[in-house]
Amino acid sequence: MAEEKKTTRKKIQSADRMNKIMADYFYGLNEAATTGKRKVAWCTSVGPAELLQALGFAVHFPENHAAMLGATRMSTDLIPAANAIGYSPDICSYLTADIGAYLSGITPLAKAYPGIESVPKPDVLVYNTNQCRDVQDWMAWYSKKLGVPSIGVTSPKNVNDVTDAHIDDVTRQIEALIPALEGIAGVKLDMDRLRETVSLSRECTELWKRVLETAIASPAPITFFDGTIHMGPAVVLRGTREAIDYYKVLLAELEQRIRDGVGAVDGETSRIYWEGMPVWGRLRQHSELFANLKSAVLASTYCSSWIFPSFDGNDPIRSMAKAYLELFIVRSDRYKEKYIKEMIAKFRIDGIIYHDAKTCPYNSNSRYGLPGRVEAETGVPSLVISGDLNDLRCVSDEQTKTNIEAFIEQIAEGR
Amino acid sequence: MSTPVFVGLDIGSSRTKVAVIDAGRQVLGHAVRKSGTDFSATAAACLDESLQMAGSGREGIVNAVSTGYGRANVAFVTTQSKTEIGCLSRWGRDRFHEAITIIDIGGQDNKVIKLDRDGRRAGFKMNRKCAAGTGAFLEEMSLRLDIPLEAMDALARRSLEMVKLGSYCTVFSATEVLENIRHGKKVPDIVKGLFYSVIKRVLEMDSHAGRVVMTGGVVAHNPYIVEMAGEMVGQPVVLPEFPQLAGAIGAALYALDETDPAGIRNNISAGETDG
Numbered sequence: 001m002a003e004e005k006k007t008t009r010k011k012i013q014s015a016d017r018m019n020k021i022m023a024d025y026f027y028g029l030n031e032a033a034t035t036g037k038r039k040v041a042w043c044t045s046v047g048p049a050e051l052l053q054a055l056g057f058a059v060h061f062p063e064n065h066a067a068m069l070g071a072t073r074m075s076t077d078l079i080p081a082a083n084a085i086g087y088s089p090d091i092c093s094y095l096t097a098d099i100g101a102y103l104s105g106i107t108p109l110a111k112a113y114p115g116i117e118s119v120p121k122p123d124v125l126v127y128n129t130n131q132c133r134d135v136q137d138w139m140a141w142y143s144k145k146l147g148v149p150s151i152g153v154t155s156p157k158n159v160n161d162v163t164d165a166h167i168d169d170v171t172r173q174i175e176a177l178i179p180a181l182e183g184i185a186g187v188k189l190d191m192d193r194l195r196e197t198v199s200l201s202r203e204c205t206e207l208w209k210r211v212l213e214t215a216i217a218s219p220a221p222i223t224f225f226d227g228t229i230h231m232g233p234a235v236v237l238r239g240t241r242e243a244i245d246y247y248k249v250l251l252a253e254l255e256q257r258i259r260d261g262v263g264a265v266d267g268e269t270s271r272i273y274w275e276g277m278p279v280w281g282r283l284r285q286h287s288e289l290f291a292n293l294k295s296a297v298l299a300s301t302y303c304s305s306w307i308f309p310s311f312d313g314n315d316p317i318r319s320m321a322k323a324y325l326e327l328f329i330v331r332s333d334r335y336k337e338k339y340i341k342e343m344i345a346k347f348r349i350d351g352i353i354y355h356d357a358k359t360c361p362y363n364s365n366s367r368y369g370l371p372g373r374v375e376a377e378t379g380v381p382s383l384v385i386s387g388d389l390n391d392l393r394c395v396s397d398e399q400t401k402t403n404i405e406a407f408i409e410q411i412a413e414g415r
Numbered sequence: 416m417s418t419p420v421f422v423g424l425d426i427g428s429s430r431t432k433v434a435v436i437d438a439g440r441q442v443l444g445h446a447v448r449k450s451g452t453d454f455s456a457t458a459a460a461c462l463d464e465s466l467q468m469a470g471s472g473r474e475g476i477v478n479a480v481s482t483g484y485g486r487a488n489v490a491f492v493t494t495q496s497k498t499e500i501g502c503l504s505r506w507g508r509d510r511f512h513e514a515i516t517i518i519d520i521g522g523q524d525n526k527v528i529k530l531d532r533d534g535r536r537a538g539f540k541m542n543r544k545c546a547a548g549t550g551a552f553l554e555e556m557s558l559r560l561d562i563p564l565e566a567m568d569a570l571a572r573r574s575l576e577m578v579k580l581g582s583y584c585t586v587f588s589a590t591e592v593l594e595n596i597r598h599g600k601k602v603p604d605i606v607k608g609l610f611y612s613v614i615k616r617v618l619e620m621d622s623h624a625g626r627v628v629m630t631g632g633v634v635a636h637n638p639y640i641v642e643m644a645g646e647m648v649g650q651p652v653v654l655p656e657f658p659q660l661a662g663a664i665g666a667a668l669y670a671l672d673e674t675d676p677a678g679i680r681n682n683i684s685a686g687e688t689d690g
Binding site for chain 2: 375381384398399402403405406409410413414
């Protein structure tokens with residue numbers, strides 16, 4: 001029978017250490033919220049987390065929580081609860097899954113970390129619309145529901161070059177948040193602590209970049225699918241020593257894999273770039289699908305979006321503004337094309353897969369002709385797959401599989 | 416002694432197609448049946464029917480390759496399966512020696528595949544997760560209009576004033592059709608509008624390069640769609656011999672490609688031939 005051969009994913013040994021520091025982080029958050037020992041801030045993924053850390057807040061990241069809902073495949077059952085109160089199935093499925101989970105009294109934290117019963121109750125909600133408008137609407141719902149303030153930064157979008165005018169604007173917006181946050185935290189901002197936090201974030205980000213760039217090696221020691229898991233500390237613990245210590249360990253393991261000639265995918269024959277969000281509820285299937293095709297998805301925009309080269313402890317607030325603005329998602333297609341072409345060259349990419357996520361237009365870069373332009377200039381073939389980050393009702397497994405298999409066939413035949 | 420043959424089995428969402436070819440790449444036998452729920456049994460029945468037509472038997476099978484939605488469900492094919500996109504490309508490379516765009520309209524999905532002048536796949540697109548422009552759309556509409564599928568082509572040809580349907584979605588289109596019936600529009604004009612809708616959905620999936628060739632069950636049974644498509648793209652569109660079998664023939668060609676020079680590898684497992 002024409003059965004598919006099953007491939008076992010190679011476990012990254014450092015994962016146990018990561019799981020421990022992630023558990024410590026979630027228990028720390030829970031303790032802050034349940035004892036009141038520390039104030040809790042919710043912060044959107046590339047919001048001013050460094051400022052919140054420096055003010056002593058325990059920081060919860062709703063997008064991280066939503067991704068957990070997706071990865072545990074709880075999201076699709078919870079999204080309808082948000083749809084029913086007026087949040088459309090066409091808007092961000094992080095938002096609808098997270099609000100749906102709250103309405104249903106459910107969190108994956110409870111299952112993963114015994115003793116935790118709910119997401120940590122916030123004292124303040126802080127957003128940055130550099131991701132999308134949805135994060136502001138998301139925090140607005142919780143603000144009304146929980147009676148806590150929602151404040152944040154409204155970022156420019158579709159930026160070609162990040163100019164002083166852009167940075168001045170966002171710097172002033174971050175500075176304007178400080179008095180309100182000081183009032184909630186009950187402390188004055190210690191600029192030395194902020195400088196130290198920003199410096200730690202910079203160090204974390206540099207290590208994360210080195211981790212991702214180990215995939216330049218052939219065979220690549222890490223895949224995109226590994227990266228989506230191991231980016232956890234870079235997302236929730238940036239600005240802390242724990243994240244830095246972890247990435248040193250992970251980097252050492254991956255560099256050893258390179259020395260030993262060990263690839264994340266056995267017999268790597270093609271090297272793929274993933275543009276767009278992961279399909280959280282299909283991480284394992286997609287990882288195994290590509291591994292069975294001896295294809296390594298080894299670089300991505302998504303995992304690289306937590307690299308912030310502009311953080312500078314000597315100029316903390318202005319460098320935060322610059323770092324938050326330089327993000328791929330904030331930029332114009334002109335910049336995005338240049339960025340993707342550089343990634344193709346750096347990682348010696350054979351093909352690009354664009355994930356057109358039904359509910360995430362901001363992370364779906366196949367809608368304005370970009371794949372065709374990049375393909376015409378580089379000759380590297382591309383494929384657009386339809387799906388979603390969290391709403392599996394928008395995912396067709398058979399179509400995805402056929403598309404990906406045909407794409408890898410095409411790459412092989414083109415050689 | 417049976418004629419040595421190479422078999423392609425295309426187990427689609429709607430129909431199972433089997434093609435039997437010889438070492439000279441000629442189609443000797445073929446069969447098409449509804450896929451049903453037991454893909455393996457349907458494929459086995461199609462296989463025997465097409466082998467009989469080819470004047471061969473199971474012992475004559477040198478190699479077989481499966482493709483289509485149920486490609487992993489054929490219990491008696493032991494070689495690696497191929498995607499239908501790969502098989503259509505292989506068929507196109509064999510039958511045409513120029514740059515072509517293959518437009519395949521299947522029961523559940525559409526594909527636009529571009530081959531360069533050397534027969535290499537330059538790119539492909541499948542429809543998004545939507546039935547618009549697929550065979551499923553016409554099946555749904557034939558039910559709504561209470562017209563047999565096989566009668567649609569002749570009806571459309573009788574149209575004098577085509578009804579244009581604007582909706583993207585099958586459900587919305589059905590509502591539009593009902594609205595047109597209420598307004599007294601003639602059935603042939605509505606059916607031609609349905610054909611136009613199918614072609615439009617498929618043509619707008621991608622740009623087209625070289626000659627346009629249409630394949631799949633929908634055009635096999637409704638050749639008027641190919642004529643209409645030709646008018647829309649401004650050049651005659653090719654309706655090849657055996658349009659519904661193109662994927663199965665491509666799979667058979669792969670089976671021939673993969674056969675070792677001695678031609679003795681047999682990937683039909685004797686113990687499992689009853690599916």
